[in-house]
Amino acid sequence: MSGTSLDGIDVAIVDIVRKRGAVRIAPVAFHGTPYPKLIRKALLAVSNSTTHTATVARLNFLLGELYASALVDTCRRARIPFASIELCGIHGQTIFHEGAPIGYLGHRIASTLQIGEAAVVAERTGIRVISNFRERDIAAGGQGAPLVPYVDYLLFRHRRIHRVALNIGGIANITVIPPGVGQVILSPADKVKSISSPAFDTGPGNMVIDALVARHTYGRRLFDRNGRIARSGKVVERLLKSMLRDPYFALPPPKSCGREQYGPAFVNRLIATGIPLPDLIATATELTARSIARAISEHTRDAREVIVSGGGVHNRQIMRRLRELLSDLAIDSSDAHGIDPDAKEAIAFAILAFEHVNGRPGNLPSATGAQRAVVLGKSSPAY
Amino acid sequence: MSGTSLDGIDVAIVDIVRKRGAVRIAPVAFHGTPYPKLIRKALLAVSNSTTHTATVARLNFLLGELYASALVDTCRRARIPFASIELCGIHGQTIFHEGAPIGYLGHRIASTLQIGEAAVVAERTGIRVISNFRERDIAAGGQGAPLVPYVDYLLFRHRRIHRVALNIGGIANITVIPPGVGQVILSPADKVKSISSPAFDTGPGNMVIDALVARHTYGRRLFDRNGRIARSGKVVERLLKSMLRDPYFALPPPKSCGREQYGPAFVNRLIATGIPLPDLIATATELTARSIARAISEHTRDAREVIVSGGGVHNRQIMRRLRELLSDLAIDSSDAHGIDPDAKEAIAFAILAFEHVNGRPGNLPSATGAQRAVVLGKSSPAY
Numbered sequence: 001m002s003g004t005s006l007d008g009i010d011v012a013i014v015d016i017v018r019k020r021g022a023v024r025i026a027p028v029a030f031h032g033t034p035y036p037k038l039i040r041k042a043l044l045a046v047s048n049s050t051t052h053t054a055t056v057a058r059l060n061f062l063l064g065e066l067y068a069s070a071l072v073d074t075c076r077r078a079r080i081p082f083a084s085i086e087l088c089g090i091h092g093q094t095i096f097h098e099g100a101p102i103g104y105l106g107h108r109i110a111s112t113l114q115i116g117e118a119a120v121v122a123e124r125t126g127i128r129v130i131s132n133f134r135e136r137d138i139a140a141g142g143q144g145a146p147l148v149p150y151v152d153y154l155l156f157r158h159r160r161i162h163r164v165a166l167n168i169g170g171i172a173n174i175t176v177i178p179p180g181v182g183q184v185i186l187s188p189a190d191k192v193k194s195i196s197s198p199a200f201d202t203g204p205g206n207m208v209i210d211a212l213v214a215r216h217t218y219g220r221r222l223f224d225r226n227g228r229i230a231r232s233g234k235v236v237e238r239l240l241k242s243m244l245r246d247p248y249f250a251l252p253p254p255k256s257c258g259r260e261q262y263g264p265a266f267v268n269r270l271i272a273t274g275i276p277l278p279d280l281i282a283t284a285t286e287l288t289a290r291s292i293a294r295a296i297s298e299h300t301r302d303a304r305e306v307i308v309s310g311g312g313v314h315n316r317q318i319m320r321r322l323r324e325l326l327s328d329l330a331i332d333s334s335d336a337h338g339i340d341p342d343a344k345e346a347i348a349f350a351i352l353a354f355e356h357v358n359g360r361p362g363n364l365p366s367a368t369g370a371q372r373a374v375v376l377g378k379s380s381p382a383y
Numbered sequence: 384m385s386g387t388s389l390d391g392i393d394v395a396i397v398d399i400v401r402k403r404g405a406v407r408i409a410p411v412a413f414h415g416t417p418y419p420k421l422i423r424k425a426l427l428a429v430s431n432s433t434t435h436t437a438t439v440a441r442l443n444f445l446l447g448e449l450y451a452s453a454l455v456d457t458c459r460r461a462r463i464p465f466a467s468i469e470l471c472g473i474h475g476q477t478i479f480h481e482g483a484p485i486g487y488l489g490h491r492i493a494s495t496l497q498i499g500e501a502a503v504v505a506e507r508t509g510i511r512v513i514s515n516f517r518e519r520d521i522a523a524g525g526q527g528a529p530l531v532p533y534v535d536y537l538l539f540r541h542r543r544i545h546r547v548a549l550n551i552g553g554i555a556n557i558t559v560i561p562p563g564v565g566q567v568i569l570s571p572a573d574k575v576k577s578i579s580s581p582a583f584d585t586g587p588g589n590m591v592i593d594a595l596v597a598r599h600t601y602g603r604r605l606f607d608r609n610g611r612i613a614r615s616g617k618v619v620e621r622l623l624k625s626m627l628r629d630p631y632f633a634l635p636p637p638k639s640c641g642r643e644q645y646g647p648a649f650v651n652r653l654i655a656t657g658i659p660l661p662d663l664i665a666t667a668t669e670l671t672a673r674s675i676a677r678a679i680s681e682h683t684r685d686a687r688e689v690i691v692s693g694g695g696v697h698n699r700q701i702m703r704r705l706r707e708l709l710s711d712l713a714i715d716s717s718d719a720h721g722i723d724p725d726a727k728e729a730i731a732f733a734i735l736a737f738e739h740v741n742g743r744p745g746n747l748p749s750a751t752g753a754q755r756a757v758v759l760g761k762s763s764p765a766y
Binding site: 036038039042046047048049050051052053054056057058060061062064065095096097098102104105106107109110111112113117118119120122123124131132135136138139140356359374375378379380381383 | 419421422425429430431432433434435436437439440441443444445447448478479480481485487488489490492493494495496500501502503505506507514515518519521522523739742757758761762763764766
């Protein structure tokens with residue numbers, strides 16, 4: 001997995017065991033490899049930007065090499081025999097995403113573009129690779145995002161308790177998980193297709209905060225460790241209110257957002273206000289917490305627990321504010337449920353690859369807006 | 384199939400029957416749909432050019448829609464029941480190709496980029512789609528081209544006669560086909576992997592001629608029908624000699640070229656000479672014929688027959704010059720062998736899709752330079 005925060009490559013190794021028709025998911029190893037600075041810079045330069053076709057093509061193949069190395073490296077570190085890996089799922093690095101159709105050359109077109117060539121990973125490793133998960137959902141009329149809700153449902157569904165899975169990556173998103181029979185174990189007989197859990201991007205996660213921190217520290221830091229800078233600054237209420245007026249927050253789900261909304265242009269507008277950077281960081285942090293809390297209170301009535309994953313779980317200021325804003329809910333890291341909060345998204349794409357191979361759909365139409373549940377991804381053979 | 388000439392979408396429908404372990408290939412229908420002008424313009428603007436990532440993403444999905452429509456339309460015209468189509472192979476539209484590795488961000492990277500989203504075709508048609516054939520060959524150290532030689536071998540191999548398959552598309556390429564047991568029928572037991580037929584791009588095919596014709600006719604014509612303009616002009620010997628001195632022609636195979644060498648920059652240099660356009664067209668036509676003839680005489684000693692396919696077969700001036708320059712060889716359209724010369728490349732990708740599904744390699748390492756024969760393509764499920 002490589003997220004919209006463009007920070008690197010997360011490899012999760014997962015045991016997925018089928019037993020009497022049921023599926024059991026057990027995380028085995030996890031390792032994150034930051035992108036080298038040059039690569040990160042190159043990725044930023046092609047993401048939702050003007051570039052040369054050559055750059056897209058070359059970066060696609062180069063990322064394939066880096067993904068293959070990261071996989072080999074993670075196996076070595078965790079002393080997992082390489083030959084025991086049966087299947088690999090690659091999300092790829094999103095360099096463009098437009099989930100809602102626009103008018104384009106006389107057609108209505110939604111689109112998404114991930115790079116990180118699966119054929120390179122398959123050729124270097126001899127492992128079958130499933131890649132390009134979002135395209136088929138868009139082809140079926142969906143927004144191509146979010147895809148993790150299906151996996152949230154598999155991982156966190158509880159027999160009696162209404163839960164919310166919250167992931168705070170570059171963008172933040174929630175999955176509302178109504179109670180249901182069966183817990184982490186999913187039987188293929190489950191009518192997954194008929195679940196209608198709302199799931200959507202709530203707005204910015206760490207993306208705006210990270211970009212402001214990089215400016216504030218002249219690139220020496222890429223995120224606000226423990227939310228310390230945010231705590232040193234002061235929330236600028238007027239700016240916060242104006243940001244919260246963005247009609248996106250009032251849109252009904254399904255909806256998704258990304259670097260297109262909260263990328264460099266957004267950050268540059270914030271900096272242009274002349275407000276001191278620690279105050280901007282405090283305000284962006286509050287924006288993340290407030291937009292998440294609003295989404296959770298508006299779209300869940302019976303929820304009792306919020307299970308948090310993604311880098312934002314380490315930002316104490318975000319977590320503290322969420323606990324204050326949602327004081328009647330239990331808010332915990334996914335760690336408490338056996339899932340490393342940093343590994344969840346990577347684990348999700350291992351599971352989606354497994355679903356592809358078994359011919360099972362991986363999207364929730366209620367989350368993406370697709371006309372139907374479809375088998376996600378393209379398969380590159382092992383040899 | 385959509386070729387480098389950017390003229391449109393060719394759909395070939397092929398019966399591939401397996402009988403007692405042998406494979407028989409029978410063309411059933413063929414239809415070419417020109418790209419609408421707007422689309423062609425948009426494709427030209429992203430091919431090996433500076434563009435916005437959004438344009439690449441949107442065009443990828445839009446082309447997927449056009450491919451699906453072209454497939455449905457071809458079935459309707461030929462009155463072929465849609466449900467009888469079992470498998471679809473899509474080459475896609477190449478918008479960048481760099482078969483030889485270059486230094487890039489500290490790595491040696493070769494790359495290729497085709498658009499035309501397979502997930503859209505699979506979703507619209509309910510047919511399993513194999514796409515993105517070139518990436519795996521590049522991952523295996525090949526140039527990602529040419530891929531048709533493997534199919535030339537399947538289609539045209541003769542028990543005793545040494546043959547050359549020549550395709551004159553935007554770029555021209557040849558496959559040398561040494562005689563072998565079995566003819567059009569290929570048994571899976573064949574040691575296809577061990578063939579070492581030289582096969583490579585000989586240089587420009589129609590690409591330079593077409594671009595000059597478009598300039599000469601202010602866009603009213605896109606190719607030189609019957610080679611008439613070429614015959615009205617005079618070959619400029621000095622210019623021809625200087626073009627033939629391009630070190631590409633002396634390079635040993637494997638080698639490939641494309642729009643990168645013979646695209647707008649090349650054509651603009653020709654026009655900048657001030658030589659009248661009919662003379663430039665005559666000279667470009669002679670360049671195509673001479674570079675093909677040189678490649679055939681230098682790389683085949685025992686060849687007796689040249690089987691020609693691609694749009695260039697309709698250019699009488701090219702064919703006449705080839706017959707003069709290679710007077711001891713029989714030069715015929717692939718029609719004489721039961722293969723519509725306009726359909727051959729499209730037929731080739733149907734066959735490569737079939738090979739993928741059967742787990743058989745589709746590249747000839749002797750043609751692409753790959754370290755090994757690999758299964759080409761990515762598979763998108765029917766549903």
